[in-house]
Structures are given as C-alpha cells and as structure tokens.
Amino acid sequence: DVKVTQSSRYLVKRTGEKVFLECVQDMDHENMFWYRQDPGLGLRLIYFSYDVKMKEKGDIPEGYSVSREKKERFSLILESASTNQTSMYLCASSLGAWGTANTGELFFGEGSRLTVL
Amino acid sequence: SQKIEQNSEALNIQEGKTATLTCNYTNYSPAYLQWYRQDPGRGPVFLLLIRENEKEKRKERLKVTFDTTLKQSLFHITASQPADSATYLCALLMDSSYKLIFGSGTRLLVRP
Numbered sequence: 651d652v653k654v655t656q657s658s659r660y661l662v663k664r665t666g667e668k669v670f671l672e673c674v675q676d677m678d679h680e681n682m683f684w685y686r687q688d689p690g691l692g693l694r695l696i697y698f699s700y701d702v703k704m705k706e707k708g709d710i711p712e713g714y715s716v717s718r719e720k721k722e723r724f725s726l727i728l729e730s731a732s733t734n735q736t737s738m739y740l741c742a743s744s745l746g747a748w749g750t751a752n753t754g755e756l757f758f759g760e761g762s763r764l765t766v767l
Numbered sequence: 768s769q770k771i772e773q774n775s776e777a778l779n780i781q782e783g784k785t786a787t788l789t790c791n792y793t794n795y796s797p798a799y800l801q802w803y804r805q806d807p808g809r810g811p812v813f814l815l816l817i818r819e820n821e822k823e824k825r826k827e828r829l830k831v832t833f834d835t836t837l838k839q840s841l842f843h844i845t846a847s848q849p850a851d852s853a854t855y856l857c858a859l860l861m862d863s864s865y866k867l868i869f870g871s872g873t874r875l876l877v878r879p
Contacts, residue, residue: 692856695867758810
C-alpha cells in the first residue's frame, strides 16, 4: 500500500522557534510537495521538488525553506516560526513526468497541524 | 486575476439523490482537472482525472464533466450515501507545470 508519512500529527511551538516538518514516501516518486491548508483558502503550494536536491518555490514560499537530500524524504523548515504560520501542513508526492499514462495523482500524508503561540 | 471557485456553502442532500458539485475557474487554461475527497483531519485522496480533450469521465457512482468553453467542471455522485459525506476539492494542472492549483473545496453532507 502506497504511503506518505508525516513525522508529527500535532505540534505546538513558540514564536521564533525553528520548526522541522518531515515527510517520507515509499513509492519511489520523483515529485514531492508541501502545501498548507487554511479555512476558506484551500491548499496553497509552499515548495515542491522534482528531483533530489532540486527545489522550486510555490505560491507562498516566504518564511519557509525545504530540503531534499534523499529521494524519499522532503523536509519543510520554518526558520523562525510566527503566529501566521499556524496551519495544517500537507506533504504529497507524485510520479515524475505527467502524460497520458500518468494521472498525475497526488498522494497525501495525514497532515501536520502546527500551532505557533 | 486567476481564480478557482467552489461553492463554499455545504451541500446538504438526502441519501439516494444525486449530488452535483461545481468547480469554476477564470484566467487558467488547464490541461488536466482532478477531483479529490478529503475527510476531516485527513489528507485529500485522489478520485478522478479528466483531460482538456475529454468531455466526461466516469468511475463507479462518480461522473465528472469538463467544459473548457464555460471554464467549468461538474462532479456528480449518483445514489449518494452518508459515507459520501466529505469535502470535495477540484484541482487544475497547467500543461507545462508540476503544480496542482486547488480550489477551497465544497463540503457535502448526505442525510440518511
């Protein structure tokens, strides 16, 4: 069974703390993504990676960085957490190139709910 | 500006009826459109993909239509069941991008 695992379901951090959110997939997927989800705003893309050590900014990268040292692992880093980063964070992965043989399906983890006080 | 709109109000229907959810978009030219289901506190789960050159796609009780002229997709669940209660998200993919752009979702409630 395919799986995307996020390291923590719930975290509570203080303003200014450094926060690491870890994501591991066991499907040998090339692409990995970090989204945040807020009520009324839907899922917004923070960063994505289409290969090891490669990363691209999504729509809201400010205040975040990422690391992909191994194919199966994609980490999201909040260098100095702020209260407006309180959110649900969702990691996802997908196969490489899109096309007729590939639905481009995203496989999501269960999410990490971060509260910054 | 670019927008994806899904009805923010919950859709409340009786078991056995057909649920129809709408996804409208502006200033996008998607190559693909996907629908996901999300249960509370869980990550979204992929349901269906429809391509820009396809008018309709079916999977069991699910049917999706894609009208690139109207810039609209309709998602139907026939013979709805209480277990279909969830939030349904549409997502667009542009041809030359890896990025999926999501709508904010519509909550479906199916009454027994």
